[in-house]
Amino acid sequence: xxxxxxxxxxxxxxxxxxxxxxxxxxxxxxxxxxxxxxxxxxxxxxxxxxxxxxxxxxxxxxxxxxxxxxxxxxxxxxxxxxxxxxxxxxxxxxxxxxxxxxxxxxxxxxxxxxxxxxxxxxxxxxxxxxxxxxxxxxxxxxxxxxxxxxxxxxxxxxxxxxxxxxxxxxxxxxxxxxxxxxxxxxxxxxxxxxxxxxxxxxxxxxxxxxxxxxxxxxxxxxxxxxxxxxxxxxxxxxxxxxxxxxxxxxxxxxxxxxxxxxxxxxxxxxxxxxxxxxxxxxxxxxxxxxxxxxxxxxxxxxxxxxxxxxxxxxxxxxxxxxxxxxxxxxxxxxxxxxxxxxxxxxxxxxxxxxxxxxxxxxxxxxxxxxxxxxxxxxxxxxxxxx
Ligand code: SF4
Numbered sequence: 001x002x003x004x005x006x007x008x009x010x011x012x013x014x015x016x017x018x019x020x021x022x023x024x025x026x027x028x029x030x031x032x033x034x035x036x037x038x039x040x041x042x043x044x045x046x047x048x049x050x051x052x053x054x055x056x057x058x059x060x061x062x063x064x065x066x067x068x069x070x071x072x073x074x075x076x077x078x079x080x081x082x083x084x085x086x087x088x089x090x091x092x093x094x095x096x097x098x099x100x101x102x103x104x105x106x107x108x109x110x111x112x113x114x115x116x117x118x119x120x121x122x123x124x125x126x127x128x129x130x131x132x133x134x135x136x137x138x139x140x141x142x143x144x145x146x147x148x149x150x151x152x153x154x155x156x157x158x159x160x161x162x163x164x165x166x167x168x169x170x171x172x173x174x175x176x177x178x179x180x181x182x183x184x185x186x187x188x189x190x191x192x193x194x195x196x197x198x199x200x201x202x203x204x205x206x207x208x209x210x211x212x213x214x215x216x217x218x219x220x221x222x223x224x225x226x227x228x229x230x231x232x233x234x235x236x237x238x239x240x241x242x243x244x245x246x247x248x249x250x251x252x253x254x255x256x257x258x259x260x261x262x263x264x265x266x267x268x269x270x271x272x273x274x275x276x277x278x279x280x281x282x283x284x285x286x287x288x289x290x291x292x293x294x295x296x297x298x299x300x301x302x303x304x305x306x307x308x309x310x311x312x313x314x315x316x317x318x319x320x321x322x323x324x325x326x327x328x329x330x331x332x333x334x335x336x337x338x339x340x341x342x343x344x345x346x347x348x349x350x351x352x353x354x355x356x357x358x359x360x361x362x363x364x365x366x367x368x369x370x371x372x373x374x375x376x377x378x379x380x381x382x383x384x385x386x
Pocket of ligand 1: 296297298299302303304305306329331332333334335336
């Protein structure tokens with residue numbers, strides 16, 4: 001039995017999740033984008049009704065922290081006035097859709113996003129964490145992001161729908177119908193148990209999806225490189241340490257006047273921007289050591305945490321070699337980085353456990369480590385187990 005709680009659903013705005021510092025209210029930007037006015041509205045709502053701290057989630061959403069039972073209603077009213085709230089919890093829960101941020105303004109990808117969003121209403125009952133990724137931009141970038149059905153491109157440019165965990169996809173004829181049909185196949189094939197389940201787990205049981213015979217455009221390197229902050233063809237990517245910012249930072253970003261696209265890398269994409277903004281909290285140097293560490297909220301912000309995470313991760317960042325990733329997790333759930341990392345430290349009641357090349361839920365090769373032990377271990381992150 002795990003020590004941490006598996007909830008099987010993601011928080012939303014209408015169904016927030018309790019945390020150590022109050023309710024977490026997750027805003028899912030419609031179409032994967034925020035106008036400057038919407039971004040400013042979120043920031044001002046975070047100041048008025050929360051503690052002013054905003055997280056970027058691994059599903060490209062924004063989370064407002066420190067909301068109370070009393071302030072939740074007024075918060076929702078403020079966000080609804082800016083078109084940021086779904087009509088009901090069921091609609092909100094289904095809208096697990098990540099869109100590639102690397103797309104021109106008003107592109108065909110926005111049209112596909114609208115088609116897929118509308119199709120969600122036709123989906124069969126799906127698990128709370130079931131999601132979609134529209135990754136059909138100039139280059140695939142979302143293969144490492146959580147999704148169950150992926151819209152990608154084949155080498156000849158045709159759109160394909162690829163079930164997560166399967167190497168091939170089916171050529172899209174009608175995006176809405178085809179996506180609904182694949183989701184129906186998932187449900188009918190035993191993908192849902194007790195309201196939970198993921199596509200990759202179903203595929204992993206040897207169940208073969210029908211009609212999937214077309215490869216995506218390019219084989220994806222493993223582990224997937226994360227896009228670097230800085231200028232890109234379609235705009236500028238800016239990062240935030242641990243994906244967290246103060247509301248004032250979001251207000252300053254909104255004032256630049258660009259559409260903001262949250263990303264699953266806990267960065268924000270400023271569409272059509274050409275200049276790197278000079279805003280205090282932003283990480284814009286690809287060589288910044290903080291980009292090599294990832295850490296969840298940890299104690300005291302998460303009630304399940306068995307130790308502090310971000311202070312430790314900050315203190316160790318400069319020791320992590322370029323190209324490596326250190327994940328510090330407050331418990332074995334590994335929320336901040338579900339996939340493998342070069343080195344993972346997991347808090348436990350008896351110090352930190354250490355996993356090399358695995359995830360927070362793997363069995364640690366060393367346990368009972370104190371923070372004082374860690375710098376020496378990090379100096380040789382690829383060393384064989386001690
Ligand atoms: S991994 Fe971190 S954020 Fe997730 S439940 Fe554990 S302590 Fe909390």
